[in-house]
Each structure stands twice: as structure tokens, then as C-alpha cells.
Amino acid sequence: MAALSVNVNKIAVLRNSRGGAEPDVVRAARACLDAGAQGITVHPRPDARHIRADDVLALAALTREYGVELNLEGNPFAPPRAGYPGFAALCALARPAQATLVPDGDGQITSDHGFDFGRDSDALRPRIAELKALGCRVSLFVDAGVEGVGRAAEIGADRIELYTGPYAEAHARGDASAALAACVATARQAQATGLGVNAGHDLSQQNLGDFAAAVPNLLEVSIGHALIGEALYDGLAGTVKTYLRILSARPG
Numbered sequence: 001m002a003a004l005s006v007n008v009n010k011i012a013v014l015r016n017s018r019g020g021a022e023p024d025v026v027r028a029a030r031a032c033l034d035a036g037a038q039g040i041t042v043h044p045r046p047d048a049r050h051i052r053a054d055d056v057l058a059l060a061a062l063t064r065e066y067g068v069e070l071n072l073e074g075n076p077f078a079p080p081r082a083g084y085p086g087f088a089a090l091c092a093l094a095r096p097a098q099a100t101l102v103p104d105g106d107g108q109i110t111s112d113h114g115f116d117f118g119r120d121s122d123a124l125r126p127r128i129a130e131l132k133a134l135g136c137r138v139s140l141f142v143d144a145g146v147e148g149v150g151r152a153a154e155i156g157a158d159r160i161e162l163y164t165g166p167y168a169e170a171h172a173r174g175d176a177s178a179a180l181a182a183c184v185a186t187a188r189q190a191q192a193t194g195l196g197v198n199a200g201h202d203l204s205q206q207n208l209g210d211f212a213a214a215v216p217n218l219l220e221v222s223i224g225h226a227l228i229g230e231a232l233y234d235g236l237a238g239t240v241k242t243y244l245r246i247l248s249a250r251p252g
């Protein structure tokens with residue numbers, strides 16, 4: 001069975017919208033781990049729009065307490081700025097079990113593509129070595145169908161993470177077979193060179209089962225956006241009832 005690493009970025013989106021401490025990212029992560037999730041993922045953005053450096057350190061302590069993995073995602077080429085020390089510096093402070101490198105630009109609303117090995121390999125090699133020297137397993141975010149995925153192994157990576165956004169979109173349209181076949185083919189090519197295979201982006205209760213059934217030896221899925229949204233639906237009715245109980249116990 002693939003491990004589930006819950007991405008808690010969206011808890012921080014909600015917290016930051018009011019500027020206070022609630023909802024509490026660490027409490028939410030603890031609830032995920034208490035429910036059996038095998039890891040926690042965060043993708044702190046240099047603009048600190050959700051997860052901040054202090055959250056990363058708190059989640060590193062939590063995952064150590066539970067004996068599970070922290071998967072830290074980020075662009076190794078993004079320069080440091082106020083509140084964001086840079087990806088390698090953050091890894092040096094937090095020592096995540098896994099560092100997932102993602103080639104996101106600052107302006108992106110979310111991750112939407114993987115590395116291009118023809119263009120990025122030489123620049124990635126020393127960044128990967130630096131992270132491995134810190135004790136991190138290194139995974140590279142890739143598009144299904146990427147040319148030369150075996151280059152990831154040659155430059156020192158341990159795993160790839162398949163970008164599943166296009167698969168999720170195709171699944172929602174009801175025609176996922178080509179997108180799924182591309183994921184399977186890239187997973188097999190990666191595995192043939194000794195790489196492990198993770199996956200993530202827009203995976204959900206609707207599309208995860210088909211994906212996990214088709215992709216061989218899938219090691220980990222990281223899921224955030226859909227899971228946190230679904231948790232709202234699953235939890236809203238009970239929460240409204242709790243408020244009504246409070247009000248009915250104190251009739252005005």
C-alpha cells in the first residue's frame with residue numbers, strides 16, 4: 001500500500017486569512033497522524049502565503065514525535081527572502097525525511113509542471129547532493145511522459161513524484177485512460193532505473209482509487225487540497241450540531 005502523506009498547506013491558508021493562530025496547523029497535522037496518515041507534507045512558498053518557516057520547524061518536531069516522515073517541498077533555486085531562508089537552508093533546519101524539489105515560479109498559484117531534464121539536470125545535480133548530505137531522501141517533481149526520466153537517477157535523486165494534475169482533470173472529464181497510461185509508463189521507466197515513485201496534485205477520493213490500482217509499486221501519495229475540502233464536508237454537519245447544542249442549552 002502506498003503511504004499517505006497529508007499536505008496541510010490549506011490549514012495555513014485559513015489561519016493566515018485572519019492573521020491569528022487558528023486553525024492550528026500542528027493540531028490538524030496531529031489529527032491526520034492520529035487517524036493513521038503515514039506522513040505530513042508541506043510546500044512553504046517564498047511569499048509565505050500559507051506554510052511559514054516556523055510551521056515547518058513545528059511540523060518537523062511533530063513528525064519526529066510520531067516517528068513518521070515530513071516531506072518538505074520547494075524550489076531549490078528560489079532565492080532566500082524575508083521569512084523564507086531558501087529551500088536548502090530550511091531543510092538544514094528541519095531535516096525532513098524527504099525533500100521534494102518542484103520547479104515552481106513565484107507567480108504560480110499552485111504547482112503545474114515538473115522538471116525538464118534536458119534543461120535542468122546540470123543545475124539540479126549539486127542541489128540534490130547538498131540535500132542528500134543533510135540526510136534527506138530526494139524526490140523530483142515530474143510530468144507524466146517527461147523525456148529521459150532516468151536522468152533523475154543519474155543526477156542523484158532517489159525518487160520522482162508524478163505530477164497528477166492532468167490525470168485528475170482527465171478523470172473529472174471521464175476520460176482518464178490516456179493520462180493514466182502516461183503515468184504508468186513514466187513510473188515504469190523511472191523504476192527501471194532504480195527510482196522510487198511518489199505521486200501528487202489534485203488527487204482526491206474520486207480519482208485516487210483508479211490511480212493507485214494502475215500505477216505499480218507506488219510508494220507515497222501526498223494529498224492536500226481535495227482532502228482538506230472533503231474534510232469540511234465530512235465534518236460540517238457534526239460541527240453545526242455542536243453549535244446548536246450549545247445554543248439550545250442556553251435558551252435566551
Ligand SMILES: CC(=O)[C@@H](O)[C@H](O)COP(=O)(O)O
Pocket residue numbers: 007009010042043045073102109110111141200201224
Ligand atoms: C507539488 C505539489 O503538487 C503540491 O505541493 C502543490 O503544489 C501544493 O501547493 P499549494 O498548496 O501551494 O497549491
Ligand SMILES: NCC(=O)COP(=O)(O)O
Pocket residue numbers: 007041073161199200201202203222223224225226227
Ligand atoms: N505533492 C502534492 C501535494 O503535496 C498535495 O497537492 P494537492 O493535493 O494539494 O493538490
